[in-house]
Amino acid sequence: xxxxxxxxxxxxxxxxxAPGQISRLAACARERQFAADEVLAREGxxxxxxxxxxxxxxxxxxxxxxxxxLLIQTREAxxxxxxxxxxxxxxxxxxxxxxxxxxxxILPLPCLNQLLEEDPILxxxxxxxxxxxxxxxxxxxxxxVVNLLHGL
Amino acid sequence: xxxxxxxxxxxxxxxxxxxxxxVRRLGFTxxxxxxxxxxxxxxxxxxxxxxxxxxxxxxxxxxxxxxxRGDEALFGYPVGQPxxxxxxxxxxxxxxxxxxxxxxxxxxxxxxxxxxxALLGVRPCDLAALEVLDRIFLHGPYVDPYYQAQRNTALxxxxxxxxPGGTCFCxxxxxxxxxxxGFDVALTEMLTGDGHxxxxxxxxxxxxxxxxxxxxxxxxxxxxxxxxQALAQAAGHMGxxxxxxxxxxxLYARYEHRHWAEVxxxxxxxxxxxxxxxxxxxxxxxxxxxxxxxxAERRRIQDVCFTVAHSYIHGGSVRSTPRAxxxxxxxxxxxxxxxxxxxxxxxxxxxxxxxxxVGIDLTAEVTALRVPETPGPAGPEERHDQxxxxxx
Amino acid sequence: xxxxPRSVTPGxxxxxxxxxxxVVKRRRETGDTVTLALDPGPEGFGFAPGQFxxxxxxxxxxxxxxxxxxxxxxxxxxxxIRAVGPVTRALCRLTPGATVGVRGPYGxxxxxxGQTGRDILIIAGGLGLAPLRPALCQVLARRREFGAVxxxxxxxxxxxxxxxxxxxxxxxxxxxxxxxxxxxAGADWRGPVGVVTTxxxxxxxxPPYTSAFICGPGVMMRFTVGDLLARGVPEERIFVxxxxxxxxxxxxxxxxxxxxxxxxKDGPVFSYARVKEWLTLREI
Numbered sequence: 001x002x003x004x005x006x007x008x009x010x011x012x013x014x015x016x017x018a019p020g021q022i023s024r025l026a027a028c029a030r031e032r033q034f035a036a037d038e039v040l041a042r043e044g045x046x047x048x049x050x051x052x053x054x055x056x057x058x059x060x061x062x063x064x065x066x067x068x069x070l071l072i073q074t075r076e077a078x079x080x081x082x083x084x085x086x087x088x089x090x091x092x093x094x095x096x097x098x099x100x101x102x103x104x105x106i107l108p109l110p111c112l113n114q115l116l117e118e119d120p121i122l123x124x125x126x127x128x129x130x131x132x133x134x135x136x137x138x139x140x141x142x143x144x145v146v147n148l149l150h151g152l
Numbered sequence: 153x154x155x156x157x158x159x160x161x162x163x164x165x166x167x168x169x170x171x172x173x174x175v176r177r178l179g180f181t182x183x184x185x186x187x188x189x190x191x192x193x194x195x196x197x198x199x200x201x202x203x204x205x206x207x208x209x210x211x212x213x214x215x216x217x218x219x220x221r222g223d224e225a226l227f228g229y230p231v232g233q234p235x236x237x238x239x240x241x242x243x244x245x246x247x248x249x250x251x252x253x254x255x256x257x258x259x260x261x262x263x264x265x266x267x268x269x270a271l272l273g274v275r276p277c278d279l280a281a282l283e284v285l286d287r288i289f290l291h292g293p294y295v296d297p298y299y300q301a302q303r304n305t306a307l308x309x310x311x312x313x314x315x316p317g318g319t320c321f322c323x324x325x326x327x328x329x330x331x332x333x334g335f336d337v338a339l340t341e342m343l344t345g346d347g348h349x350x351x352x353x354x355x356x357x358x359x360x361x362x363x364x365x366x367x368x369x370x371x372x373x374x375x376x377x378x379x380x381q382a383l384a385q386a387a388g389h390m391g392x393x394x395x396x397x398x399x400x401x402x403l404y405a406r407y408e409h410r411h412w413a414e415v416x417x418x419x420x421x422x423x424x425x426x427x428x429x430x431x432x433x434x435x436x437x438x439x440x441x442x443x444x445x446x447x448a449e450r451r452r453i454q455d456v457c458f459t460v461a462h463s464y465i466h467g468g469s470v471r472s473t474p475r476a477x478x479x480x481x482x483x484x485x486x487x488x489x490x491x492x493x494x495x496x497x498x499x500x501x502x503x504x505x506x507x508x509x510v511g512i513d514l515t516a517e518v519t520a521l522r523v524p525e526t527p528g529p530a531g532p533e534e535r536h537d538q539x540x541x542x543x544x
Numbered sequence: 545x546x547x548x549p550r551s552v553t554p555g556x557x558x559x560x561x562x563x564x565x566x567v568v569k570r571r572r573e574t575g576d577t578v579t580l581a582l583d584p585g586p587e588g589f590g591f592a593p594g595q596f597x598x599x600x601x602x603x604x605x606x607x608x609x610x611x612x613x614x615x616x617x618x619x620x621x622x623x624x625i626r627a628v629g630p631v632t633r634a635l636c637r638l639t640p641g642a643t644v645g646v647r648g649p650y651g652x653x654x655x656x657x658g659q660t661g662r663d664i665l666i667i668a669g670g671l672g673l674a675p676l677r678p679a680l681c682q683v684l685a686r687r688r689e690f691g692a693v694x695x696x697x698x699x700x701x702x703x704x705x706x707x708x709x710x711x712x713x714x715x716x717x718x719x720x721x722x723x724x725x726x727x728x729a730g731a732d733w734r735g736p737v738g739v740v741t742t743x744x745x746x747x748x749x750x751p752p753y754t755s756a757f758i759c760g761p762g763v764m765m766r767f768t769v770g771d772l773l774a775r776g777v778p779e780e781r782i783f784v785x786x787x788x789x790x791x792x793x794x795x796x797x798x799x800x801x802x803x804x805x806x807x808x809k810d811g812p813v814f815s816y817a818r819v820k821e822w823l824t825l826r827e828i
Binding site: 247248250252255256257259261288289292293294295296297407433434435436437438439440441442445447448449450452455457462463464465466467470471472473475476479480484487488489490491492 | 557558559560561562564566600602603604605606628629632641642643645787788789791792794795796797798799801803804806809825826827828
């Protein structure tokens, strides 16, 4: 067992996965810590990594010439950041910036995608969790849109 | 070495005074360096008696002091705070006035009441600065009429620099310490064993005519050689230098260099550097109305790119951080200007260094910016290992 | 030495001198936006689509405003103005008979003439339709020179749409397709809701043979350009109109710089190929 396996196992995105599935993921994973204001991803850059946030907080921002970065949403400990199932060479459409010291597990997409292709059972599990997370984020954004555009 | 077909003239102090009198007799308002309550300024002067005598300057980053030289030199210093830019590009200028006529308006240009000016003591770097301003205000698609009128009539008497300052770097930019062009008359002041004299060269027909009417005798080869040697020595004693080869390319590649943030931590964004710069040309256009609402005015006012307002469009400023504003100033002068006007916007006068209240030094900042960035002490991979170890 | 104020024939003496033109028509477009028609006098006012004028409310100030009229009609000078600051608010309050100071036209045009034989995409966000309207007028006036012509226009809400009469007139034509979307709407809106880029897949165009003219907020233009590039529209055939602080319009005052470019004289219309390296830098 590598030292990353318990870290993966305790992240909500991997909850209740079988130990074998965890160790397959761990074979791809690495750990990283971002300082406050350090950038995890930048708009226009190719998406190469899938992040599992262990602690800290990440701001999703869109940069505007007149008002600088506009904060749209945050991702917290226990959230994921990134995309599964996109076409290769897809680009980030937001900046992701650590708001405080943030520890993440990084799953590089080439490795992760290969794992999903080779292990459809694990693939289905991960895509299901990804979709559930997206649904939560979209639900939140729809309510933000209502609040902002309709002033409610 | 004589640059014109005629040999240079050797002028005594008295002949130099006669030269200034001739210039005034021709109808020029003579502007020159003078001391007003201890301040070194450019003002209208009557003659040699108004020039600072025996004055030297100590200049370093954030430091300027007038010091006695202990001699009779009239130009024994490099450049002070004032450049000649305000003569052609005044800090504030009335462009037009409007008078209400019922529901409409009538617009008039202000009276044209300027007299031709003669500039005495234009240093080679400031000559180069005027050439730079010409590219903007005379040689672009739009000509500034005030600048043009003032520039076309101005008589330029240059003074070569035998005493470079601590923040000077004209030698590395090829703009000094000897004037090559852009003057009517160029002087080199010499204090030698055989007295106080000037080597005078003509740089235009007007200058040639002026000199031909003076009593001074042609300079001897050894006198020309002495002046050349003094100037060559000055070139070797510049307090600063700037390497220009590849400068634009280097700065274009360094927009995200971490040194910008380091400078921004010191920069007060006061704009002193842009205000003393002999070539910075940004200006505001400001309209106003009198209290009764029947007189309107438009003025052009010198601006600096260090204000938040400089890049403001409704909704916000494009360059909201000091880092971005300092970057704009420096890259404009040394990089983007080259694409815009085909030259550097820096003439090596060193004023921005001397007059920066916190001593930010353009030449040093450029040196730091030209160092390619190396990865920080803990790159991503190392940090991963450390984090892993502590988490293990 | 003349010390009398000089009367002037407005012209080239002093490039900062406006000509004074009367407002002849005012139309309210939306809650904060007004279209003013000025009478340029017997000589008329010629301009190319995409160019702008500096408009003065005397005593108050001067602002750059794109020209929104039909470049084929020299007899009216048309500007659409959104009230966002003191000068634009004053402009929006002007009524027929009032005087506006005008300098211009300035800037580079949408290169309509250079796109013969190509499909044309006109993509506008919000007030961005104002500088694109003359381009569409010119495209429609020379309709046979082009392939498909598709207009994509997004506004915040239905009541923020500009030129509603003309939009429906354009929609009635068989030789141009108009797609309109809004960010938010009430229940009575039957059109699409979503950002402008969601309509790009609905437009019919052949990417390598398409030229796109885009104007809108910065974020909108960034994402629109990104989508068009991904579809294969060549970067030198994507044109954007940029906005910066402009105080002289002559390339002299220094405020509108974007790297080595003066937006007022090198732009405001640029090919994406020309500006991309500067658009990807921040706070530049």
